[in-house]
Amino acid sequence: MLSTLNQRRWRNFRNNRRAHWSLWIFGILFGLSLFAEFLAYDKPILIRYKDSFYTPIWNDYPETEFGGEFETEAVYRDPEVKCLIATGGLEGCLDDPEQLIADSRDGIVNGDPINRGWALWPLIPYSFDTPVDRPGAAPLPPNSENWLGTDDTKRDVLARVIHGFRLSVAFTLIVTGAASLIGIVAGAIQGYFGGWLDLFFQRFIEIWTATPFLYVIIIMFAILGRSFWLLVFLLVIFSWTALVGVVRAEFLRARNLEYVRAAKALGVGNMTIMFRHMLPNAMVATLTLLPFIITGTIGTLASLDYLGFGLPSSAPSLGELTLQAKENLQAPWLAFTAFFTFAIMLSLLVFVFEGVRDAFDPRKTFA
Amino acid sequence: MSEPLLQVDDLRKAFVLHDGRKLHAVRNVSFVLHRGETLGLVGESGSGKSTVGRCILKLQQPDGGRIWFDGSDLTALGPKQMLPYRPRIQIVFQDPFSSLNAHMRIHDIITEPLRLHTKLTRNQQEARVAGMIERVGLDQSVSRYFPGDITASEQQRVGIARAFICEPQCVVLDEPTSALDPRARSNLLALLSELQLETGAGYLFISHDMNSIAKISDRIAVMYLGSLVESGPAQAVLTNQKHPYSMALLSSVLYPDPARPPHSYGLEGEIPSAIGVRDECPLVGRCPIRQPDCASEYPLLRTVGPGRQSACRYHERLGSIS
Numbered sequence: 101m102l103s104t105l106n107q108r109r110w111r112n113f114r115n116n117r118r119a120h121w122s123l124w125i126f127g128i129l130f131g132l133s134l135f136a137e138f139l140a141y142d143k144p145i146l147i148r149y150k151d152s153f154y155t156p157i158w159n160d161y162p163e164t165e166f167g168g169e170f171e172t173e174a175v176y177r178d179p180e181v182k183c184l185i186a187t188g189g190l191e192g193c194l195d196d197p198e199q200l201i202a203d204s205r206d207g208i209v210n211g212d213p214i215n216r217g218w219a220l221w222p223l224i225p226y227s228f229d230t231p232v233d234r235p236g237a238a239p240l241p242p243n244s245e246n247w248l249g250t251d252d253t254k255r256d257v258l259a260r261v262i263h264g265f266r267l268s269v270a271f272t273l274i275v276t277g278a279a280s281l282i283g284i285v286a287g288a289i290q291g292y293f294g295g296w297l298d299l300f301f302q303r304f305i306e307i308w309t310a311t312p313f314l315y316v317i318i319i320m321f322a323i324l325g326r327s328f329w330l331l332v333f334l335l336v337i338f339s340w341t342a343l344v345g346v347v348r349a350e351f352l353r354a355r356n357l358e359y360v361r362a363a364k365a366l367g368v369g370n371m372t373i374m375f376r377h378m379l380p381n382a383m384v385a386t387l388t389l390l391p392f393i394i395t396g397t398i399g400t401l402a403s404l405d406y407l408g409f410g411l412p413s414s415a416p417s418l419g420e421l422t423l424q425a426k427e428n429l430q431a432p433w434l435a436f437t438a439f440f441t442f443a444i445m446l447s448l449l450v451f452v453f454e455g456v457r458d459a460f461d462p463r464k465t466f467a
Numbered sequence: 468m469s470e471p472l473l474q475v476d477d478l479r480k481a482f483v484l485h486d487g488r489k490l491h492a493v494r495n496v497s498f499v500l501h502r503g504e505t506l507g508l509v510g511e512s513g514s515g516k517s518t519v520g521r522c523i524l525k526l527q528q529p530d531g532g533r534i535w536f537d538g539s540d541l542t543a544l545g546p547k548q549m550l551p552y553r554p555r556i557q558i559v560f561q562d563p564f565s566s567l568n569a570h571m572r573i574h575d576i577i578t579e580p581l582r583l584h585t586k587l588t589r590n591q592q593e594a595r596v597a598g599m600i601e602r603v604g605l606d607q608s609v610s611r612y613f614p615g616d617i618t619a620s621e622q623q624r625v626g627i628a629r630a631f632i633c634e635p636q637c638v639v640l641d642e643p644t645s646a647l648d649p650r651a652r653s654n655l656l657a658l659l660s661e662l663q664l665e666t667g668a669g670y671l672f673i674s675h676d677m678n679s680i681a682k683i684s685d686r687i688a689v690m691y692l693g694s695l696v697e698s699g700p701a702q703a704v705l706t707n708q709k710h711p712y713s714m715a716l717l718s719s720v721l722y723p724d725p726a727r728p729p730h731s732y733g734l735e736g737e738i739p740s741a742i743g744v745r746d747e748c749p750l751v752g753r754c755p756i757r758q759p760d761c762a763s764e765y766p767l768l769r770t771v772g773p774g775r776q777s778a779c780r781y782h783e784r785l786g787s788i789s
Contacts, residue, residue, distance in 0.1 A: 105570070105572075105613075357565050358560040358561070358562055358565045358566035359565060359566050359567055359568045359569075361521070361526050361558075361560065361566075362558065362560060362566050362567075362626070362629065363568075363579075364524075364526055365524045365526060365553065365556075365557065365558045366553055366554075366557075366579065366580050366583060366584075366629075367549070367550045367553030367554075367583055367584070368579070368583065377568050377570075377571075380568075380570035381568070381569060381570055
């Protein structure tokens, strides 16, 4: 249950209609993208084959399960596998699947009734790394099959955007969350205790932020290989300093306020004073900075991908899409997709956090 | 008289400035406070009176001297050892709004001391808090509010409720009335007097407002530039000063009475800087009765009458000029 203070904040937030709508739209988009496998994937959601149900998203089935030849996982986009499922595993599928599928529509093949099956496909039957089987030179323009066209390796752009959006936002939330936590604690300790601790910590941060982090990322990737979590770790250790300054300043200011003195006079412990008394008062300044950190992190990830030092190259990346757009100016659907994805995502986030910041400000009055 | 509740001996506190010089906020301050008594500590802004109050609560660590509270030396105690004394010595601050956490409800602000220092059950806490809210003259409905939702005088009553909820024996009142209008001020002083009668607490009432001091104090101590210059029973200090500074301070009080002309007894110049130690009377540059040897020795308080002390060696001469 929300406390009345949080209820008031929520009410204030809702009164900011732009922020409220942005939160809904962003929430729905991110919520949908969490189920990207049900929206854009190269495996069916549900298969009916010989009176049994199969769920390929969660389980791997060999092709032999459906009467095929290979022991490897079934490639559901192949016409042979489609035919096997549709006809209940007829041998003929391995020779002329398209003909057989057409034949089986009426439930009878060569005079015999068959056990018809079906497959429920996601809206977009491609994953972010599925090669599109379409004639022509990549990148292919949008058509009814690839709604936003394909990129220069013939992968469906819409599928990549859906998966890339999820990856981008998840990455950013993880990095920002961890970096903010470290930054707030470090800033609080510095500002509250002040003195030598503050002096040394500040010098350390100055040196730390002077480290060229791009080189560190290149070197670490060269040694340990590219991975999502390594990039998260590297970005966190270089971005936690962003919040230290503002939190420290708030605590330096607040530690001489009389409510802090009153708490000390009551014998309240340092940790309680810092995080229960002072932090809520420092939250407005912190939240003011948060949208910049979030959009900055999204931008950092995109630029790293653009430079080719980001996530592993197979990952669905909006930065990589931007790079392709630059290299393929004859394919404007790439540039438009990249631009609108970033513009909408960043605008929504900024609107949401603007509303959050205003809602947290106890001095701000609302109509 | 019995053992004093609070005895401050030779308290010293200096702040080191960025250039290494020292600002002597409090120099050789000594006084006693008895149970049920109010000692008014009066002085101009910057005279170090608030620093004295903060040192007593260990909000600032004194550089020297002793603070005896109920037989124990507070200056020797670490933060942990100080904890049992916290509910017994409390403070009310000057700015009612900034002394309350804007993000905490009034109820939670007043309950916090009980949670820290007592083992009361939730219901007992509620009853204590409700009683205290009523005692300081607030409506029970304020307990749900945030400090920003109530008036300054209500905020100050919340500050008083927080300080008194654990029934302290000693309360430092650091200019509690200076942010309030005259009516709220006199109501608050009346409330403080009632609370003192009920609890028998000793008050150290810090203020630059002579009217408030005169109203509530049993004894008065006058501070100037970090030093005590005079102390004594309230009536005696108010009517017959034994130090040229107290005399000037008292005569600077304005009364809303046109028949009473503003007193013209004044000091020359402005309050000097407290930076650096000089072995001289702090008032030497401004004193109308200064003598050549005033500039060569720092004067300590000396007894000059029954219960009266003054730091001026030539206070007898004051009568001749006023």
